[in-house]
Amino acid sequence: MPMMTLAGGKQVECYENRACMVCGKELHGEVACRKYRANICQEHCEHCRWYIPYLQNCQYKRRKP
């Protein structure tokens, strides 16, 4: 998985696609989605069952099996 290091040393996933993996549109305000393993529109992220609104965080595969 490609990673990007933020200022402060935290590592986050970083994907290179510039078109949304869900709807195919050019990305504005994208999210790096672990489920699709690509960048997607923010709006899809918020409708995904793995997105936890009150945490504002994606829980995809973060839980232990």
Ligand SMILES: [Zn+2]
């Ligand atoms: Zn989209």
